[in-house]
Amino acid sequence: MSIVETADAEAGGSLHQRILSDISEKILSGAWAPGHRIPFEHELSVQYNCSRMTVNKALSQLAKAGLIERRRRSGSFVRRPQSQAAVLEIHDIRIEVEALGLPYRYERVARHKRRSSAEDRALLELANLGPVLALECGHFAGERPFAHEQRLINLAAVPDAAEEEFLAIAPGPWLIGRVPWSEAEHRIRAVAADRHIAAALEIAAGAPCLVVERRTWSADHPVTHVRFTYAAESHTLVARFRPQG
Amino acid sequence: MSIVETADAEAGGSLHQRILSDISEKILSGAWAPGHRIPFEHELSVQYNCSRMTVNKALSQLAKAGLIERRRRSGSFVRRPQSQAAVLEIHDIRIEVEALGLPYRYERVARHKRRSSAEDRALLELANLGPVLALECGHFAGERPFAHEQRLINLAAVPDAAEEEFLAIAPGPWLIGRVPWSEAEHRIRAVAADRHIAAALEIAAGAPCLVVERRTWSADHPVTHVRFTYAAESHTLVARFRPQG
DNA sequence: ACGGCGATTATGTATATACATATTGAAACG
DNA sequence: CGTTTCAATATGTATATACATAATCGCCGT
Known part of the structure; x- marks a missing residue:
């Protein structure tokens, strides 16, 4: 259900920023596993009490960042992470x-x-x-x-x-x-x-x-x-x- | 004058995509040097015969990608080539x-x-x-x-x-x-x-x-x-x- | 001249709306 | 029974509009 309502303390400032960080938090923390279907734009717009455009902005950015994959008519899904960490040593x-x-x-x-x-x-x-x-x-x-x-x-x-x-x-x-x-x-x-x-x-x-x-x-x-x-x-x-x- | 009108051959498909790639082409080719002021959203929306929102989408992405810097009341400017690239980890x-x-x-x-x-x-x-x-x-x-x-x-x-x-x-x-x-x-x-x-x-x-x-x-x-x-x-x-x- | 103040202006965000597009699932048909 | 068609649906793109915010410019008064 609605987490927001009063829009308490948050970081990004803007709403789409907040939606974005809420969702990426869920993904990065593992709460939403790879393959998990993210709520539809329509559902999120109800949850956050905003327009679909605002949700779309957040989800589009998540897709571009590679965290989620969007499929028409099917919805948006958490992608499998695919990065490897490499550390470059500081050289003297x-x-x-x-x-x-x-x-x-x-x-x-x-x-x-x-x-x-x-x-x-x-x-x-x-x-x-x-x-x-x-x-x-x-x-x-x-x-x-x-x-x-x-x-x-x-x-x-x-x-x-x-x-x-x-x-x-x-x-x-x-x-x-x-x-x-x-x-x-x-x-x-x-x-x-x-x-x-x-x-x-x-x-x-x-x-x-x-x-x-x-x-x-x-x-x-x-x-x-x-x-x-x-x-x-x-x-x-x-x-x-x-x-x- | 308007370059578009008939919207001839292009790549990205969408308009904001096209605006984006037009501008980044100018920047990457050096035609617009660092510090150069990019046309205002309003001017571009006239040039491309589209709404300011569409131009905004393109410019926002360019800003997020680090190619340009946006300043309120002043306009958008080409940034020094500290271009962008993912961390060393992913090399895709x-x-x-x-x-x-x-x-x-x-x-x-x-x-x-x-x-x-x-x-x-x-x-x-x-x-x-x-x-x-x-x-x-x-x-x-x-x-x-x-x-x-x-x-x-x-x-x-x-x-x-x-x-x-x-x-x-x-x-x-x-x-x-x-x-x-x-x-x-x-x-x-x-x-x-x-x-x-x-x-x-x-x-x-x-x-x-x-x-x-x-x-x-x-x-x-x-x-x-x-x-x-x-x-x-x-x-x-x-x-x-x-x-x- | 100098400092402050408001008007102006470009960007930032959000909305409601519209139509395009791809894909799914089910109904209609050979 | 398999295939085609079609409508439903979720995303993709674009629009006009509105107001917020920040920075700049010029005006004004002291």
Whole structure:
């Protein structure tokens, strides 16, 4: 029967959002097993006391997300989940280089403390204004540049970083242990080297590079955003895993 | 002026689908650069001779897919190519493409059955000689090439594959379910497009591409090696995770 | 000039309605 | 008895309309 009526506390704000999250909760919790037929749009519109269009919006999104399957004239059904979890390990460049048997060298190129620009805040997903530390560093394998690092540190989350020069120690290892991260996000893509990167990596402008960006949070506070750029020949990311667990 | 009127040949079928793919084509092709303001809902509804709701549906999906950003009172803007892609876990291209709200199309380009060459055996980490199936396939998002697939299948491990033409179904989905994999390895790197890849992806030779290679084993037997090549603009891998819970 | 305030505007959500489309199940028919 | 036809039904798409919400612009008064 109707759960709603008074529309008490909820998250999404909008009604279709709420319907969507109610249903996906049922599916993800296992209350509605794969194959289970979801109430018809018409029934849900009565339950939630809304129009069919609103229910349709929610169900369409669930279908696009792959949680349910819709069949005309038959109804909507919970789909079997079909994903495997893979975890990409966080890599420490020194270890990568040394694993290659090459001597590792670190170099701090630049360091600026500043009020966060709009771009900084976008990269960090930082809501409020506040100071950031912008760093630029080189990582070398033997004589050759191995990776170029561009990093932002949210000084509101890590005030100690303001006092550190990062001349002897790279920001990655410095942060680890000092700031326990609770969540991280990697973005991996290929780009053409611009002039700045080309010079830093000693490659031709326009040459393909692998970019790995990582954003890290600690207890919902953005901590750091870092972009590593590797010359194409120098690097391959490897992730090995087994299905499920 | 109105491009539509008679609603000539198109793909998605529905109007909002068509609007969506028109706009994403403009964005993915670079015709509308990041920051570009997209016509207002009102303007598009005039252009396409439809209601604002229909345009809204298309733009909302584009926003959810991350291609555009919508700001009240200001309009909708092309976002920086932090395009979208499912997490590293699922690597089903159809799902990635459909998550963008674009129609997916698959095409088998070539298929050869042959005795494994030395290179084949190296890619598959295959110890003994034996037949392999070499496939080349195209994956499209709307009209644009999204990814190029080059695959080897170890026929000793999957004899059924010798009888399959892979004209209607992509080898990835075909293999899943038929061959339970026990282990997989990903290699991710950036390369410059050679002539073959450039032609397949409709990009310039030498342009940066993201290459994802996956090797899969089932009970210690190599099953398949696949290489997906993406044009740089079209793809960003995203992996988000927590250390434990 | 400066700061506040309301009007304007684009998007966000929801509604009632309409018709299209695919599929099911049952009735009609050879 | 099998097949065809047809109506019922659930989803798919589109429309006109309405009001909410947020952000911007310009006006106004101090």
